[in-house]
Amino acid sequence: MSRTTPATKALQAAGIAFELVTYDYDPDADRIGLQAAEAIGEPPHRVLKTLMAEVDGKPVCVVVPSDGTVSMKKLAAAFKGKSAAMMKPADAERLTGYHVGGISPFGQRRKVPTAIEEAALSEPHVYVNGGQRGLQVRLAPADAKAALGAVTCALMA
Template identity: 60%
Template structure:
């Protein structure tokens, strides 16, 4: 299977060093991020799930450790909105250009504001989706923040 995705191309264009990790994606997994972490033998706290949400009227990208849940009140507060909600899967796919289970924060069709759980930045490397099901990219958290212009905050 091709390893080049809009996400990996965006990282290459930004001159980011990253490693690719492939695994057998389980479409029936209850928690996709946890399944990826287990399949790759990576601690769930540093494997970030990519979620798409709506904060007020704005679509945002949220990166959270795969073993934690996003607190929507905290997300709304850091986004400067009164409320926040997760997007429906079909909306997330339409907006990002990726399929659920393969949504990467990098190379999305439309660039949106990104928020990352600040505790994840303590790791020397973090892992997030590489733009297709069964593909993850590992990179320095500083590169993730820089490329996405992400705001680190307590969102879980």
């Protein structure tokens, strides 16, 4: 497994401190984020999943705890839109340059507006996909927010 990805390069370029954590990725897992949390021995609310969605037809990135569900109404409101929907996996891969199961909010092919669940900011550290299946980056949630230029709000259903 490569330990250098566009995500890790973006974090290094931004001067963000992070640690790499690898795990055995299970392509058959029902919920990839929950499988990652279990594999690295962290509570699911501390392991964040990266989702790609569209608000009023425009792409956005959403970072939420792996054990949560995004409220489409709250997501639309976060970006001052009227409606939100999940992006098709093929579209998400094309837009980000990453494969599903390895999509990171950092170092995406095209930068899009990003929102982070506000509850994540109260954690001492969080894990976010490092841009490859089986690779997580451990970092301070405030650093993740700063690196992404993200908005924070309540996004969970």
